[in-house]
């Protein structure tokens with residue numbers, strides 16, 4: 001499927017160049033008072049920056065793409081904590097994600113028709129994750145073991161049994177990690193589209209990547225062929241890691257310089273997944289990349305217009 005015909009857009013902010021922004025000043029200048037604490041309550045600066053980027057992306061999308069007044073926008077959350085637009089127009093859906101170097105929003109563009117042939121489903125879900133072994137795990141196989149509780153038996157064997165001809169052990173581990181994160185990000189995106197909160201058992205969803213052309217998404221053992229499909233792409237590491245600085249970053253919890261996987265779950269009758277390259281997504285209008293400096297400047301402009 002061509003990027004242009006997908007019923008959503010993605011804006012992603014590279015938060016790796018966090019030095020450009022004074023969070024407190026920007027919060028006070030650009031956000032309504034009831035949102036200040038949602039950003040400043042975080043102890044770690046990187047979490048404040050991610051929260052700030054999410055708030056700015058949301059208002060900027062609404063201002064630039066939907067013509068809303070910056071200060072008119074009111075965001076509320078469902079009891080499961082899924083944010084939605086409460087004012088001014090309810091005819092808009094979005095979902096946010098943050099991890100590593102990236103904060104991203106998937107949203108319905110002003111020109112999009114309502115999700116076609118998708119029954120009752122009207123919501124998007126997005127998830128981004130840095131493809132890196134968590135620091136508390138000593139090996140990829142240990143990590144797979146930890147994550148077994150989120151996978152069906154068939155998924156666990158797909159992750160473990162990588163058959164790469166003439167590949168080195170590190171290639172095999174890299175592929176295992178990719179598969180594990182593919183399952184995780186797709187399941188997160190799917191459950192976020194449904195608006196489910198913590199506590200949803202990921203083993204109720206099986207993603208058959210080994211049979212992707214026929215039937216990818218199974219929920220509670222049933223093929224879901226009229227519900228959701230997925231767009232996935234790899235994001236590079238954030239710009240800061242290319243500056244030759246210490247790639248671990250001085251901020252605790254910041255991106256480690258690995259690439260990330262981004263997945264959007266969207267309602268459609270056409271279930272075939274849509275893998276896309278970063279270049280392809282950027283060159284079409286599907287993906288727009290922001291750095292923090294430009295995001296803040298564009299937000300100031302939008303607020304004062």
Ligand SMILES: CC(C)(COP(=O)(O)OP(=O)(O)OC[C@H]1O[C@@H](n2cnc3c(N)ncnc32)[C@H](O)[C@@H]1OP(=O)(O)O)[C@@H](O)C(=O)NCCC(=O)NCCS
Pocket residue numbers: 051054080081082083095096097098099126127128149150188191192193194195196197198199200201202203
């Ligand atoms: C709460 C949850 C949606 C957060 O997702 P995450 O991958 O940890 O974090 P992300 O950065 O991708 O997403 C966080 C954003 O999602 C949005 N969000 C929060 N609750 C949401 C929900 N119920 N549905 C959709 N989106 C939600 C918010 O915008 C939040 O960011 P914000 O707090 O800055 O506004 C997620 O942890 C969750 O509940 N997953 C499903 C169940 C599960 O994890 N099961 C695990 C094991 S069996």
